[in-house]
Amino acid sequence: MKNKVGREISDTVLNEMGYKPFESTEIGHPVVTYTDHKVRVTKGDDKLVESIEDVIKANLKDGMTISFHHHFRNGDFVFNMVMDKIIELGYKDLTLAPSSLTGIMNDKVIEAVKAGVITNITSSGMRGSLGEAISHGLMKNPVIFRSHGNRARSIENGNIKIDVAFIGVPNADRMGNANGMEGDSAFGSLGYALIDAKYADKVVLLTDTIADYPNTPASIQQTQVDYVVKVDKVGDPDRIGSGATRFTKNPKELKIAKMVNDVIVNSPYFKQDFSFQTGTGGASLAVTRFLRQSMLDHNITAAFTCGGTTSPIVSLLEEGLVKKVMDVQDFDKGAASSMKKNPGQIEIDGSWYADPDNKGAMVDQLDIAILSALEIDTDFNVNVLTGSNGEIRGAVGGHQDAGTAKMTIITAPLTRGRIATIVPAVNSITTPGSSIDVVVTEVGVAVNPARQDLIAEFKKHPSVPLVSIEELQAKAEKTVGKPKPVEYTDRTVAVVEYRDGSVIDEIKQIKD
Amino acid sequence: MEIKQTAIAGTLESSDVQITLSQGTGIQIDLDSSVASLYGDDIKKVVTDTLASYDVTDVNVKVVDKGALDCVIKARMMAAIQRALGTVDEPNWEVL
Numbered sequence: 001m002k003n004k005v006g007r008e009i010s011d012t013v014l015n016e017m018g019y020k021p022f023e024s025t026e027i028g029h030p031v032v033t034y035t036d037h038k039v040r041v042t043k044g045d046d047k048l049v050e051s052i053e054d055v056i057k058a059n060l061k062d063g064m065t066i067s068f069h070h071h072f073r074n075g076d077f078v079f080n081m082v083m084d085k086i087i088e089l090g091y092k093d094l095t096l097a098p099s100s101l102t103g104i105m106n107d108k109v110i111e112a113v114k115a116g117v118i119t120n121i122t123s124s125g126m127r128g129s130l131g132e133a134i135s136h137g138l139m140k141n142p143v144i145f146r147s148h149g150n151r152a153r154s155i156e157n158g159n160i161k162i163d164v165a166f167i168g169v170p171n172a173d174r175m176g177n178a179n180g181m182e183g184d185s186a187f188g189s190l191g192y193a194l195i196d197a198k199y200a201d202k203v204v205l206l207t208d209t210i211a212d213y214p215n216t217p218a219s220i221q222q223t224q225v226d227y228v229v230k231v232d233k234v235g236d237p238d239r240i241g242s243g244a245t246r247f248t249k250n251p252k253e254l255k256i257a258k259m260v261n262d263v264i265v266n267s268p269y270f271k272q273d274f275s276f277q278t279g280t281g282g283a284s285l286a287v288t289r290f291l292r293q294s295m296l297d298h299n300i301t302a303a304f305t306c307g308g309t310t311s312p313i314v315s316l317l318e319e320g321l322v323k324k325v326m327d328v329q330d331f332d333k334g335a336a337s338s339m340k341k342n343p344g345q346i347e348i349d350g351s352w353y354a355d356p357d358n359k360g361a362m363v364d365q366l367d368i369a370i371l372s373a374l375e376i377d378t379d380f381n382v383n384v385l386t387g388s389n390g391e392i393r394g395a396v397g398g399h400q401d402a403g404t405a406k407m408t409i410i411t412a413p414l415t416r417g418r419i420a421t422i423v424p425a426v427n428s429i430t431t432p433g434s435s436i437d438v439v440v441t442e443v444g445v446a447v448n449p450a451r452q453d454l455i456a457e458f459k460k461h462p463s464v465p466l467v468s469i470e471e472l473q474a475k476a477e478k479t480v481g482k483p484k485p486v487e488y489t490d491r492t493v494a495v496v497e498y499r500d501g502s503v504i505d506e507i508k509q510i511k512d
Numbered sequence: 513m514e515i516k517q518t519a520i521a522g523t524l525e526s527s528d529v530q531i532t533l534s535q536g537t538g539i540q541i542d543l544d545s546s547v548a549s550l551y552g553d554d555i556k557k558v559v560t561d562t563l564a565s566y567d568v569t570d571v572n573v574k575v576v577d578k579g580a581l582d583c584v585i586k587a588r589m590m591a592a593i594q595r596a597l598g599t600v601d602e603p604n605w606e607v608l
Binding site for chain 2: 388389417419479480481483484486
């Protein structure tokens with residue numbers, strides 16, 4: 001059957017996997033039940049150990065679900081260290097449920113899948129060799145892609161039942177009080193891992209730095225932790241986040257950023273105590289700089305920003321232009337190291353950030369979200385997961401979650417090389433068009449026809465060059481031509497969940 | 513027209529294409545492109561059309577494409593052809 005965004009959802013996914021098709025971005029007021037989890041009672045004197053092997057042997061069984069976080073990004077040593085042991089010990093049929101998978105984990109995941117160690121994966125996304133392998137049929141069971149908010153939700157409701165959480169931290173004391181802010185491999189907010197620490201049956205911290213007891217601030221608390229494993233090194237500081245964020249000189253990105261700024265300033269949401277979220281792309285970072293000037297010019301300050309945090313956002317906080325930075329992860333060193341010195345840079349967990357099934361998340365209060373896209377179609381549906389050749393090469397991240405902001409702006413160049421960004425139909429849908437309000441390209445701004453209020457507002461301001469999404473698509477096609485469609489088999493290699501757990505799209509295996 | 517010498521046009525920069533023409537029998541196209549699965553046929557068509565407009569029937573064409581648009585591919589082809597034919601000082605105005 002077809003779901004509400006016109007995507008064919010297979011019987012396998014609906015009947016065998018028990019999915020409901022995507023209906024609406026509205027969550028409503030369902031009453032949900034959070035799952036329980038086991039607690040092995042201890043006074044804690046037995047927590048600090050040296051051998052990850054002993055911990056695995058004592059706690060892991062075939063068929064269990066294990067989790068990791070991706071806050072070390074490409075500087076992660078913990079994932080490969082733990083997976084090496086698990087593979088060596090010959091475990092089978094595990095479900096891998098990390099907050100996301102970074103490039104440094106790719107080869108190890110492929111090795112574990114080939115060895116039958118991992119037979120199920122749920123993640124925010126994947127890139128490179130792993131995405132390619134999955135797209136060409138590496139796994140028997142489809143990968144499940146969930147947004148950051150949906151992962152928190154799924155852990156809370158038991159859809160992801162974590163048996164053992166392996167959480168790398170740059171510091172911890174012998175009882176398990178830990179944070180992400182101090183130590184050689186500090187990465188700032190522990191946001192996504194906090195849910196694992198709260199709901200996993202067994203919580204295993206791995207750290208290279210044993211701090212004096214009691215270690216504060218304790219983002220993860222001793223009451224949650226079963227083991228503290230001392231290892232040589234948890235990460236490579238140089239690869240955890242990029243160094244200084246450079247301001248883009250790319251004229252296309254600057255033009256887009258300038259237009260995004262014009263859209264924001266001329267929208268009804270640009271007023272005292274507004275809130276916004278930006279991403280990490282060149283255009284997104286540049287928006288922050290333009291927006292800073294606009295805030296100064298109009299004498300307006302923001303109540304908060306949320307989501308992934310970058311140095312330019314922290315600068316706004318330090319200048320007093322933003323009152324609170326609600327920080328679930330840090331994308332660069334500046335943002336990671338400033339958390340400990342800025343009382344206004346607040347660590348929030350994945351549920352507080354974006355979970356649809358709690359008593360109110362930050363994204364529900366968000367005025368403006370500035371997000372990127374691999375593709376956008378003429379129904380405003382956005383793809384951030386699959387490339388033009390059909391291969392998985394991205395992550396849902398917080399896209400669906402922040403997409404529920406009062407005004408969601410997608411920034412994208414009209415074309416990237418010979419690849420059109422605005423297309424008749426996206427390769428796979430990540431975020432439904434009904435939550436996308438404005439698309440900004442270097443040749444014009446398209447507003448979702450559902451937002452006549454915004455169209456009327458922008459028409460008053462000639463600095464916002466309005467075009468229709470169809471015009472943008474036609475222009476892109478005229479420039480690059482019409483690509484040959486990607487050929488797929490009938491086999492589903494991945495299910496893309498919407499943030500409420502319904503299925504918004506399926507990704508099929510590419511025909512070789 | 514006959515290919516007199518091996519000739520190259522274009523670079524390996526993103527959105528450019530590097531074309532190498534050399535003597536051969538019939539038209540042989542060796543295409544290397546990151547967008548081959550999407551635009552391979554289009555690229556080959558621009559190559560063969562441009563060769564036809566110069567009446568070149570025997571040539572080996574190596575195309576290393578970095579996502580160039582058709583107009584870029586055509587321009588690089590024309591430059592490579594005129595270099596290979598040894599006619600860079602006599603632009604073929606009918607083709608242009």
